[in-house]
Amino acid sequence: MKFILLGAPGAGKGTQAQFLTKQFNIPQISTGDMLRAAIKAGTELGKQAKAAIDAGQLVTDEIIIGMVKERIAQEDCANGFLLDGFPRTVPQADAVAEAGVEIDAVIEIDVPDEEIVKRMSGRRCHMPSGRTYHTVYNPPKEEDKDDETGEDLIQREDDKPEVVKDRLDVYHEQTAPLISYYTDVAAKNPALKYIKVDGTQPIDAVESAIIESLK
Ligand code: AP5
Ligand code: ZN
Numbered sequence: 001m002k003f004i005l006l007g008a009p010g011a012g013k014g015t016q017a018q019f020l021t022k023q024f025n026i027p028q029i030s031t032g033d034m035l036r037a038a039i040k041a042g043t044e045l046g047k048q049a050k051a052a053i054d055a056g057q058l059v060t061d062e063i064i065i066g067m068v069k070e071r072i073a074q075e076d077c078a079n080g081f082l083l084d085g086f087p088r089t090v091p092q093a094d095a096v097a098e099a100g101v102e103i104d105a106v107i108e109i110d111v112p113d114e115e116i117v118k119r120m121s122g123r124r125c126h127m128p129s130g131r132t133y134h135t136v137y138n139p140p141k142e143e144d145k146d147d148e149t150g151e152d153l154i155q156r157e158d159d160k161p162e163v164v165k166d167r168l169d170v171y172h173e174q175t176a177p178l179i180s181y182y183t184d185v186a187a188k189n190p191a192l193k194y195i196k197v198d199g200t201q202p203i204d205a206v207e208s209a210i211i212e213s214l215k
Contacts, residue, residue: 001026001080002102004087006178007109009167010116010123011199012206014132016109017084019207027076030084031064033130034071036156040127054157056166058088058174065095072101080104088175093182103192106182107210109199113168120164124153138203 001024005013017028035053038046045067049059058064068086071077087093096103111119122135133140133153140153158167186194195213199206 001104003080003082004096004103004106004182005082005084005109006106006175006182007199008111008113008116008171008175009164010119011109011111012203013084013109014130015138015203016107016206016210017082018131020210021082023211024080024082026080026082028082028084028130029068029071029077029086030130031068031086031088032084034067035059036127054163056158056163056170058170061089061091061095064088065092069095069099087178090177090181093178105193105195105214106186107213108179108194108196109206110196111199115200116168117161117164120159121161123156123159125156126153 003020003024003026005017005020007013014030014033017030020026021028032053035046035049039050039053040046045063048063052059064086068083072081087096119134119137122137124133124135124140125131126133126140132138158164182192183194186192193214195210197206197209197213201209
């Protein structure tokens with residue numbers, strides 16, 4: 001299966017990805033996680049991406065498209081994958097289509113901006129694995145804290161309230177047009193399912209809604 005998870009920053013893409021990748025036994029391809037790993041490793045790509053990410057802006061399409069193409073050509077993607085945070089612009093979506101990648105479902109997680117701001121302030125991340133928690137809505141369990149790396153949970157730089165506002169603006173300008181882009185594709189092509197779920201429900205209710213819609 002090949003899935004795209006679409007939604008505003010903090011809508012719960014990473015949270016639902018953890019569960020969907022287990023359920024379908026496919027890798028999660030989070031462009032945000034890949035960029036953060038590149039920044040941490042101090043690569044050329046990381047250096048180029050850092051300024052954009054810290055400012056809540058997008059990294060260029062060229063860099064992102066190249067990075068994803070390379071990733072999906074790897075062996076573990078042969079049976080499918082879940083794209084989290086990609087595509088995020090119309091040119092990125094066009095690149096998916098032009099590469100002949102046949103997506104089975106686009107899953108939109110819908111959450112209003114007011115709720116997003118609350119979520120971001122409480123988010124904590126485990127950087128090596130990409131696992132995401134929330135101080136109130138999804139606190140880490142004992143077994144999560146004591147994992148193989150022992151690395152602490154941290155707050156992301158771009159979760160500061162002023163950056164969150166910019167990220168939401170960028171989402172509405174550049175990513176939200178993908179909602180009509182993919183509903184149009186789905187209307188013409190029955191092989192692609194467009195699923196919209198209410199992301200304000202509790203985490204397990206969002207999971208169930210996705211699974212139910214995929215049946
Ligand atoms: P990226 O890492 O993709 O960030 P994002 O899209 O802004 O999304 P987030 O990771 O912030 O949120 P999420 O939807 O995964 O929510 P989560 O599950 O963590 O990208 C970061 C940056 O990289 C971008 O700003 C850009 O600069 C660059 N970039 C990445 N991809 C790019 C691309 N394709 N093109 C160009 N640039 C790119 O949940 C959030 C919080 O809410 C958590 O604390 C969680 O526990 C909690 N939560 C989740 N679900 C629920 C629920 N149902 N109820 C209550 N709480 C919940
Ligand atoms: Zn994420």
